[in-house]
Amino acid sequence: MDRILLKNVDVPNIHDIDVYMAHGGYISLDKAFAMDPKDVLEEVKRSGLRGRGGAWFPAGMKWQFCVEVPKFPKYLIANADEGEPGTFKDRPFLETDPHQLIEGMIVSAYAIGASGGYIYLRGEYPDGYRTLNTAIKQAYDRNLLGKNIKGTDFSFDLTVHRGAGAYICGEASALIESLEGKRGQFRVRPPYMATHGAFAMPTVVNNVETLVNVSHIINHGADWWGSIGTKESPGPKVFGISGHLNRPGLYEEAMGVTLRELIYERGGGIRGGKKLKGVIPGGVSTSMLTPDFLDMKMDVKSLQDAGSAIGSGALMVMDEDTCIVHIVWRAMAFFQHESCGRCTPCREGTDWMLQILARMENGGGRMEDLDILADVCHTIHHNCFCPLGEGAVMPVLSSLKYFRHEYEEHIKAGKCPKGLRARVRH
Ligand SMILES: Cc1cc2nc3c(=O)[nH]c(=O)nc-3n(C[C@H](O)[C@H](O)[C@H](O)COP(=O)(O)O)c2cc1C
Incomplete structure (x- = not known):
């Protein structure tokens, strides 16, 4: 286009x-x-x-x-x-x-x-x-x-x-x-x-x-x-693509461009010839997806059907060496810091999740933490006035769905398999 x-x-x-x-x-x-x-x-x-x-x-x-x-x-x-x-x-x-x-x-x-x-x-x-x-x-x-x-x-x-x-x-x-x-x-x-x-x-x-x-x-x-794009999501769209790509940047495309085209054609593929582990398709408040979704069109309905959202069109790409627990911890540090504090589930819940994720990344995770994380997410979801809290739970719930094994590996090994650590606030 x-x-x-x-x-x-x-x-x-x-x-x-x-x-x-x-x-x-x-x-x-x-x-x-x-x-x-x-x-x-x-x-x-x-x-x-x-x-x-x-x-x-x-x-x-x-x-x-x-x-x-x-x-x-x-x-x-x-x-x-x-x-x-x-x-x-x-x-x-x-x-x-x-x-x-x-x-x-x-x-x-x-x-x-x-x-x-x-x-x-x-x-x-x-x-x-x-x-x-x-x-x-x-x-x-x-x-x-x-x-x-x-x-x-x-x-x-x-x-x-x-x-x-x-x-x-x-x-x-x-x-x-x-x-x-x-x-x-x-x-x-x-x-x-x-x-x-x-x-x-x-x-x-x-x-x-x-x-x-x-x-x-x-x-x-x-x-x-x-006439540009798809019928239900027409027009051109500027996609900001970042992460482990050869050519990260801004690309203007017709709505409905596929994830594969954005990553492998516009973005030049994964850096160092590595494999793709997953993507965050529309900004950090949208649910992560796996390489199984590479042929999905980037439009409102396709992303909804995939259980995620197109959000702002900010595609973040993660290679095979990415520690998902670390990414989710980092995302939660942002949401916890940015929660405006008005709604208790969001204010307290993001902090609890931050602590659990940091503990898990640093080797102190327990299997029951996975259920606690999911439980806190459900408490935040639909119980806050604004969508900030709902955005905060997306990286957690989607990573538990697609990358649960990575959490379990952290817990069993008593450390981050990639050797990463989470910074802890005192
Ligand atoms: C926590 C939060 C942050 C948001 N940040 C932005 C933003 O930076 N820019 C933006 O255009 N919309 C943002 N939105 C969405 C806006 O509330 C609003 O839907 C949007 O500005 C409406 O413009 P549009 O209809 O042209 O998309 C945010 C929503 C939430 C819940």
Whole structure:
């Protein structure tokens, strides 16, 4: 597939508005402004665009809910928190080709009727902060942002808001709490964001990649865009592939590319000619899979059928020398640290699991620990307000399903067979 979203990432100075415009940038604004906002919304609905942030909710439907609420101002927020370990697919639109995101946001805001916009940016992307702010200033100077954009009745202001490094602030409602200057914690719904989002006003939160797709839909039409990928998961997708590969990196593919193509063609196969042990297909909160799934298509339904999820499209590849217990311990150290502390099962459960996994990796594991781990997972699952805890149990449950023998080997040997150790907090 020819690149669409990453087409210009290698163009020198594409972050500069003149270079961006010389490559066809901001054309979708003219097309969109010649249409009624309702028709822009219809076009996005018809394309079948689904959110690229992890939940894959239909973008047009989310916008429709917001449009129907007769309260103003409305807000559009680009979720650029990108906190899921393994995920780096939004980064090119924040650090290299920022006008593509700004253009997508302007068209989306026009369709929604939003007059205020925020890019909630991962605190650990300082280059993105500088690049985005320069790009926003350039867009204001050209009247592509601000009052009466390009002489129309439509006005839209855009601001970058930096996060402070909390994974939970990528969750849309915690993001809004943080944006409002409060502690980043999940908001119980209802009320929903369509009615009570940022500053209690109707709000749409979309992932960066979701918004980037919008100007391409308007430029080339929903039929063209929807013809890429699979019927239920259309469009192009940026996959971030990492781990034990010869060529890790970002690859833009049509949805439905197989796992085998991503690993062995795009990624150049496993480093050192080693065998594949397993993959984490969509970021660390998605269930691990084995090489038996190599011919699976990377789309929403196929991943669901496989008992996992496509998540953010962050594929992590593990070779035959990987210690699965070590990987799961490492993942749990992240979740335990990032649990916001609001729900007891998540706050306490991730800590208990961290301790058990560390003990097991360091040679003190017992067979009953395997049942305790599964039990803690079931206590967290469905008993927390937000999905962070549910994400935390996925590496544990899936590794117990596919790699239980590795846990048993640790317990029987009284040590990690690969000679690794887990760092223990005191
Ligand atoms: C713990 C947690 C972290 C999340 N982090 C991100 C993130 O970094 N970026 C993102 O776009 N969505 C993230 N999400 C998903 C958002 O809540 C939300 O579904 C998404 O931003 C909606 O955009 P979309 O419909 O365009 O995918 C996260 C969800 C959870 C539960």
